[in-house]
Every structure is written in structure tokens, then in C-alpha cells.
Amino acid sequence: METPNIFWGVIGWMIFWGVLGSVVTRRRYLHRDLDTTNANFTGAMLGAATGPIGLVPLWLRTPELTNRLIVLPAIGSVTLIAAAFAFADPGNNCVSNGAFVASQITNGLIIGIIYGFMALGLTLIFSILGVVSFAHGEFYMIGGMVVYFVTAVWLPGINPLLAVLTACLVAFAIGAAFERLFLTPMYEGKVDRPVEYGILVTFGLAFTLQYFVQAMAGANPVKARRFFDFPRLRWPSAEDPWLLRSSRGNVELFDTVSISNPRFVAAVICILVLIALLGFLHRTWTGKALRAVSQDREAAAIAGIDPDRMNMLAFALGGMIAALAGALLVQAFSWLPQVGNIPAMRSFVIVVLGGLGSLPGAFLGGIIVGLVEAAGTGCIPDAQKAASYIPAYGMVVLTLTLLLRPTGLFGRRFASGAHGKF
Amino acid sequence: MPARHVPNAAGVLVVAFLAVFPFVYTAADYDYIMHICITAFFYAILASSWSMLSGYAGQFSFGHMGFMGIGAYTTGLFCHYLYLSPEPTRLCIEYPIGDLYLVVVNPIGVTSTTLTQDCLRQALAAWDGSVAVTPMPVWLGIVLGTLMGGVFGLLIGLLVLRLRAAYLALFTLGFAEILRATISAEIEITRGQAGLELPHLFENGVTILGQTYDKTDKIPSYYAMFLLLLLCLGILTWLSRSKFGLCVRALREDQDAAAALGVNIIRYKILVFVITTMMAAAAGAVQAHYVGIITPNNLFLLQMSLVVAMAVIGGIENFAAAAVGAIIIEFALELLRNSFEIGGVTIDMTIWRLVFFGILLMLTLRFSRNGLIAPLIDHFTRGHVARETVAARTAADRAGASR
Numbered sequence: 001m002e003t004p005n006i007f008w009g010v011i012g013w014m015i016f017w018g019v020l021g022s023v024v025t026r027r028r029y030l031h032r033d034l035d036t037t038n039a040n041f042t043g044a045m046l047g048a049a050t051g052p053i054g055l056v057p058l059w060l061r062t063p064e065l066t067n068r069l070i071v072l073p074a075i076g077s078v079t080l081i082a083a084a085f086a087f088a089d090p091g092n093n094c095v096s097n098g099a100f101v102a103s104q105i106t107n108g109l110i111i112g113i114i115y116g117f118m119a120l121g122l123t124l125i126f127s128i129l130g131v132v133s134f135a136h137g138e139f140y141m142i143g144g145m146v147v148y149f150v151t152a153v154w155l156p157g158i159n160p161l162l163a164v165l166t167a168c169l170v171a172f173a174i175g176a177a178f179e180r181l182f183l184t185p186m187y188e189g190k191v192d193r194p195v196e197y198g199i200l201v202t203f204g205l206a207f208t209l210q211y212f213v214q215a216m217a218g219a220n221p222v223k224a225r226r227f228f229d230f231p232r233l234r235w236p237s238a239e240d241p242w243l244l245r246s247s248r249g250n251v252e253l254f255d256t257v258s259i260s261n262p263r264f265v266a267a268v269i270c271i272l273v274l275i276a277l278l279g280f281l282h283r284t285w286t287g288k289a290l291r292a293v294s295q296d297r298e299a300a301a302i303a304g305i306d307p308d309r310m311n312m313l314a315f316a317l318g319g320m321i322a323a324l325a326g327a328l329l330v331q332a333f334s335w336l337p338q339v340g341n342i343p344a345m346r347s348f349v350i351v352v353l354g355g356l357g358s359l360p361g362a363f364l365g366g367i368i369v370g371l372v373e374a375a376g377t378g379c380i381p382d383a384q385k386a387a388s389y390i391p392a393y394g395m396v397v398l399t400l401t402l403l404l405r406p407t408g409l410f411g412r413r414f415a416s417g418a419h420g421k422f
Numbered sequence: 423m424p425a426r427h428v429p430n431a432a433g434v435l436v437v438a439f440l441a442v443f444p445f446v447y448t449a450a451d452y453d454y455i456m457h458i459c460i461t462a463f464f465y466a467i468l469a470s471s472w473s474m475l476s477g478y479a480g481q482f483s484f485g486h487m488g489f490m491g492i493g494a495y496t497t498g499l500f501c502h503y504l505y506l507s508p509e510p511t512r513l514c515i516e517y518p519i520g521d522l523y524l525v526v527v528n529p530i531g532v533t534s535t536t537l538t539q540d541c542l543r544q545a546l547a548a549w550d551g552s553v554a555v556t557p558m559p560v561w562l563g564i565v566l567g568t569l570m571g572g573v574f575g576l577l578i579g580l581l582v583l584r585l586r587a588a589y590l591a592l593f594t595l596g597f598a599e600i601l602r603a604t605i606s607a608e609i610e611i612t613r614g615q616a617g618l619e620l621p622h623l624f625e626n627g628v629t630i631l632g633q634t635y636d637k638t639d640k641i642p643s644y645y646a647m648f649l650l651l652l653l654c655l656g657i658l659t660w661l662s663r664s665k666f667g668l669c670v671r672a673l674r675e676d677q678d679a680a681a682a683l684g685v686n687i688i689r690y691k692i693l694v695f696v697i698t699t700m701m702a703a704a705a706g707a708v709q710a711h712y713v714g715i716i717t718p719n720n721l722f723l724l725q726m727s728l729v730v731a732m733a734v735i736g737g738i739e740n741f742a743a744a745a746v747g748a749i750i751i752e753f754a755l756e757l758l759r760n761s762f763e764i765g766g767v768t769i770d771m772t773i774w775r776l777v778f779f780g781i782l783l784m785l786t787l788r789f790s791r792n793g794l795i796a797p798l799i800d801h802f803t804r805g806h807v808a809r810e811t812v813a814a815r816t817a818a819d820r821a822g823a824s825r
Contacts, residue, residue: 132588182788191791193674195587196482200734201787207727208780215773345599348592356588388607395596402585402593 007088014048014080021047021055022404028059038065041405042073049076085379094379099256101378106257108374109367110267114325116366117270118343119350120277120359121321127294127357128314129183131198135206136322137344138213139175141337143167143323144330145213148224160227164269164327171323175316178205183315187308206340214337221334230261266328273324274363281359290314294357322347342391349394353401355408364409369394428802433742440648444641456640462752463647464709467654469732469748470741471701474658477738478667479694480674482591485578486702487726488598489571491718493703494710495605496570497563498618503527506556511545525555532609532616560621564707571703572696579695583688586677598726605718617717620710643712650708651745654701658741661697670694731783737796747795755779 025043029036042065046054054073063069086095093100118140125133146167151160182201186194229248236243245252252258281287292300293310301307326340333339350369354361376393380386401408440459447455468486476482505525510516515526527542546555578597582590605612612618622637623646629635635642661667669690672680681687710716729748736747758775786794 126588132592134591182784185788193480193587196476196480197787197791199482199588199591200730201784203727203730204734204780204784204787207731208777208784211773211776211780215770215777341599345596348596352589352592385607389603391596391603392600395600398593398596399581402589403581406584406589 003088005088007084010080010084010088013051014077017047017051017055018044018077019047021045021058024055025058028062032062034062035065037407038070038405040403042070044404045070045073045077049073049080089381092379092381094375102254103257104374104378105371106253106259107263108371110259110263110370111374112367112370113267113363114263114270114329114366115343115346115350115370116363117274118322118325119347119354119362119366120274121318121325122347123351123354123357123359123362124290124321125315125318126351127359128290129179129186129198129311130195131183131186131202132348132351132356133315133318134199134202134344135178135209136318136347137340137342138206138209139171139319139322139340140326140343141213141335141340142174142209143171143326144224144335144339145217145222145326145337146170146323147327147330148222148335149217151224152222160224160331164324167323167327168320172316172320174209175319176312179312179315183311184308187311206344210337210340217337219337221336223334224330226261226331227265228261260332262329262332266325266332269328270325273321277321286313345391346394349398351408352398353408355410358408358410361408361410369397372397425806426803429799436746437652444644453640456644458753458756460640460644460647460712461709462749463651464705465729465732465752466745466748467651467705468702468729469736470655470658470745471698471705472729473733473736473738473741473744474661475694475698477733477740477744478662478674479670479691481582481691481694482587483582483594483695484591484726484730485594485598486699486729488594488601489575489699489702490706490709490725491598491601491605491716492574493564493567493571493706494716495612495618496567496703497560497707498620498710498716499611500563500566501558501560501621502618503529504558505542506558507545507553509549509553511541513541513545529611532613557621557625560623560625560711564704564711567707568700568704571706572700575696575699575703576692578699579692582695583691595726602718612718615717615719617715619715620713622714623708623711647708647712650704654705655742655745657697657701662741666690666693727780731779733793734783735786735794737793737799739792740796740799743793743796743799747793750795751779 022040022044025046026036026039029039043055043058046058050073085092089095094104118136121139122133122136125131125136144167147160147163150163150166151158155163182205183198185191186197191197226248230246230251232246232248234245243254248261250258250260251264279287281291289300289305290310290313292303292305293307293314297307300310325343346369350365351362353368354363354365373390373393377386377390380389443459444456449455468490472483472486475486503526505527506519507516507523507525508521510518510523511525514528516523517526518524525542527540530540542555546553578594582593585593606614608614609616624635624637624642627634627636627639628642630642661670669680669685672683672685673687673690677687732748732751733744735751736745737743755775758771758778760771762769762771790797792800
């Protein structure tokens, strides 16, 4: 960075006005007896984006906090940070190199879709059982391991999609069995504090699964082959393929954006499964029953839905979604028994960002986190440090969310079941 | 002796046994057993302080190992970078204190050319033995580490005030993870995965009761850790029996009801955080000096899982049970290391023992939520209550039947 003082000065200024705005706005709205749900967030964002210029009118007029008033300052703050960074470090790759930026954004979006998909499983479990599954990363790991063992060790030459299906079935079975064996006492009121019991027992499952896989598969990294090869395409013409050029493992758009095959395949399958899942949740009886239980457990029981069966289905389905994400990414990354830790953390971040229990929130949160990580890894000058700090970018997002808007993007503060209390 | 005194008597016996154990035990694997004992005490401190935080106060923090790491790294960096010198080196950053100079060694990261980069080494080479540089005292590092753990506990405690259950667990887990990422990434200062070397607990040996111990002798470290464990258990006992324990348990059962009854929940939440994190940091600092090296992997989730599992299997709502559970499990884990063969298949117990351990953790949670040792203590201390209640009820029933 050439002039770090400019950048850190702007950041300091934004933090100062943001904190001041958050505190003052909340007090002002409380004082005038208005709705304070979004006061913290709006105050902080408006303060950060405009400083006193925006805060004074807000303080004087205390307008109703509409969506536009919430979103615009947030976008303004992000733009301001980006502008300050560009001024402070004009030579940086992610300021001067447009192709690099486009590439980072595309890849951030693609990986964000997969993150969002994985977080969807966690939020599904939470919205129905009221439990944050600490074993989510282990389901992810098992999905990848099963695909590796089926395609590379046990049945080489099998269609990789069958292997992915096997991984899903295995994870579904583990999830269902675990729920029946260990989570049932929660619903019967046998546990004093069900939320904590859920955390501890899924933590135990994570521990057991991780070492079980390590004992079975060893601690050496493994990697599965690419599932499919791209066809060789040159478009619009073979001499000048400025629009699209593909090789077996890579596709290049507009001569600038390069997307690797495994990630592309994974994102496409994730989107397809997501559409299928939405269809299942909105069109079938079981899916509707699942959503009903997540909205109001007791009312659903009165309407003839067995909430306990829905619990089993939700836990198994959530685990299966994580396993599917792992099964698709095993062709992109090398796989270890500990590989699930960071994705699990990331899913937590996404789920809190989107709002615990909110399905669209999880997906949007996934894309945001994907973009933030792409920006973090692309823009921090020291590449090695940037890679080491990958878990930290998500944590910054998590801390900001918890401080400014603990309900997340689409969170419901008073959900049914054990999760009304967070 | 009434039954309710049995656990106390057993506790006194165990403490007495552990106090004389290093002098009684004389087998060939003496150093190994001593090492397991010290590690077991270390985990016992962590498990019992964690049980105070989660079992008593209901604050399920998964960042306990992070605070342990803060204690260890604070003393590690303190002893690694600060020296006292009677002469100015004129190479390092230095501050005069009285007639001494506080030398701050420049961070050089992991490199093989220490002599040309490390300013203190260069100065020492130039002096050629004419000036003696004193390293910082280890005890001061441990005290600073403990305080730093408390400071971070205060900050995190303030941040998580509004969070409950799942959010708290996620946030603290993230805190530990971020700390680990930072330590791994800032290689120039913390030496990253290469690990930070620390001076030994008693670097120059120590003389106790006329007997001189070398720095490789286990006995002084054993007693240092043992006394720290006793100190922590003493503080925890005192706290749990005072108003503090009562308020903190009220906080666990129902935060809003406790607040309505006049419990200052903010104060108690922060206090319990600061106290338990200071214990974790102190344990981490002493253990780091005993082992002599600290790496970011010590903060790994596995270590946290071990502490959680020990506390849960011992009994999460009783810190003494958690400590006993930690000691027993540490020994069990070490003794289960031997691999064996069944029908030509070698079972690698270094991994499988952890699998069994995880299954034991889940089964304990499922079928005996108070752990395996706490119910045993309750059987003696509270068994008579149940008996009396049953007796009173049967008597009442008889009276009712005869009427």
C-alpha cells in the first residue's frame, strides 16, 4: 500500500461516526418511543457513509426507517471503503487491473453460491430443530470422502454423479440415525437446556466422525478427479474467440474471466438441487409440513403433522445438503479429515448474516461472504497473509452482524420452538 | 462418618496422594508418568474453569483454548522479545530504566541467519562476553499472561453480553479461530507454525528444601502445576459457595427472572468470563513454559473438544468432578495409545482412542447428563435427601391410609 495513512484515516473516521451514529440513533429513537429494531444498523451505516451530514437530519427528524433508508447508507459505506482503498493504493492489482477484478467477482459469486447452499442445510436444521449443528462441517467432509473412495478406490470408472448420490445417501442415513438416537430427548422435555444439549451432542458427533474418518482413511490429503470435461469450444470464431474459449478444465469468458471446471460444475449442480429443494419445500406435502413446523411447531402438530418426524427429516436433509456441497467440491480441493472446520465456521457466519432460520437469507449471505472472501484474498497486498486470514474475513462480517443487527438480513426475532430464545 | 462426608474425605485423600506421589513413585517410566500428570493437571484447570463458565453460568463458550493461547503467547512473546541489559546495545530499540536498559529485540520471523538479523545477538557478539544480558523473569511473564487473558476475557465478555446459547458458542468459536489464524499468519512476530520457544519454567534449576533440581527434572513443574490447580479449585469452591455462585446459577436458569430479582446480570456475566479466562490463561502460560514451545496448533479445535469432553464426562455442573474427569481421561487417553492386532488387522489406537472417546462423550450426554463422576458425588452428598423424602412420603401415605 502506497499511502496507508489515507486508508486507515478514512476507516478510523468511518468507525468513529459509525459507532457514534449507532449509539445516538438508538437512544434518540428510544427517547421518541419509535421502533428501534433497525436504529442501530441504520445509524451506524449512515454515520459511516456520510458522517455528521447524514446523522444530524436523522437525529432531528427521526424518520421511519424504511428499507431504502437502511440499504442505501450500507451501499454508501461499502463504496466509501472501496474508494478509500483505491485512492490509498492505486497500484494494487484489484484497483488497476479490471480483468482481475471481474475474475475475482465471478469466482466469488460462484463459490458464494456453493457456500450459500451449504449454509442452507444448517439453517434448515436450525429453523426446525432449533439446534445449531456443530457437525455440519463433518457432513461436508464425509460427502467428499465418500465420493473420493467410490470414484477412486472402490469402483473406479463409475459415473461420478452416482458417487455423489451415494454420498448424499450416506449422509442422510447418518443424519437420520443420529437424530433418532441422540436428539430425541430434546423434544420430550427431558433436557433442562435443550439448546446447549444440542450444541454439545453435535459437537460430540463432529469429534467422533472426524476421528472415525481419520482412522479409516488416514491423515493424508486425497483428491478426486474432475467429474466432467468441458467440450472444446471457440466462439464466435476459432481465430478470435473473444466471447468464449474453453479447454477441458477451464472456461474463459470475454478473454478476461477464467472459471475452473470443478467450481463451475459444482455451482451448476448446486443451483439445480436448490431449485429442486425449493420445489420440494413449496409443492409437496412433506415440504409444506417442514415449513409449517418451522413456523409454528404446535399449530403444525394440531394440523396433523408429526413434528418429531419432521425433525428427523430436517436433520438428515441438512446433513445431506452439506455432504452434497462437499461431494461437489472434492474435485476442486484436496481433502483431509479436518477439511470441514473452515466451511463449518463459514456456514455459521453465513447463517447468522442471513438470519438464523431464514432460507433466502442463507443463500444471499453465502454470496456476500463469497464476495467478501474474494475481495479479501484479492486485495490484501501480501498474498500469503491474505490466504492465512481467510477464516478471519468471515469473522469480521459475523462480528459486525452481531453488533449491528443480531437478527441478520432476514431474521425473525421470535421464532417458534426452542429457538425463540437466542 | 456420615455418607455426605465421603466425597470430601475422598478429595482430601486424592490431594494428599497427589502431593506425595512424585516421591513415592519410582518405576522406570517415571518421567513419562510425571509428564502425563502435569498435562492432566493442565487439562483439569481448563476443564474445571470451563465447567464454571458453562455449567454454572450457562455461557457455552468455545473460545476457552483461545484464552489459554493468549496466556501462553503473551508470556512467550514477553520472554522472547524483552531483555534487560546493563549496557545500551545501540542496535535494538531500547529504553533506559534506572541504570539498566530494556532491550526490545527486533522480530525476524523464521530464518536461519539469526546472527546477522537479530540485533541482540549482534550486540552480544560485539561485546564478546563482557556484558551479561538478563532475560525477563518467567513468573512475571506468567502474571502478565494471566492478566492479558483477563483483559481479553473482559473485551469478549462485553461483546457477547447480548448473545445467548448458539450465538455465543458461534462467536467464541470464531474468536478462537481468528486468533489461531492471526498467530499462524503473523510469522515475523509469532514465528507461525514453527512455534515460539519459551524458557523453561525453572530455567536455572531450583533449590527446594536443600534439594537442587535441574531444569529437566519434573518435580518442580509438577508442583507448580499442582499448586495452580489447587489454587484454581480453591477459588472456584469459594466462588461457588458465595453469593457469586448463587447469582451465576440464577443467571443460567433464567436470565430475565434473575434480572427482575435484582441480580446485576451484566456484572456477573462479565465477572465469570474474566475469572475463568484468567484461569485458562494462567494454565496456558505455565504449561507453555513447562513444554518449552507453543504453536498455533495448541489452540486447535481438537484441544477445545478435549476440554469440553473432559468437563462433560466428569460432570459439567460440578467443577471438582470436571477436574477429576479431566485427570482420569488424560491418563486413559495416554494408556490407550498402544496399538494392537486382531486377526491380522492392526488397530491404530492413537486415532481409534479418540473415536471411542467421542462415542463416550455422546453416550454420556445422552444417558447421564450430569456426567459420570458428578452423580457419584451427589449419591453421597444428596443421597440422604432422597431417602428422607421417600421415608417422609411413605410415612405420610401410611398415615393417610390408616385414617
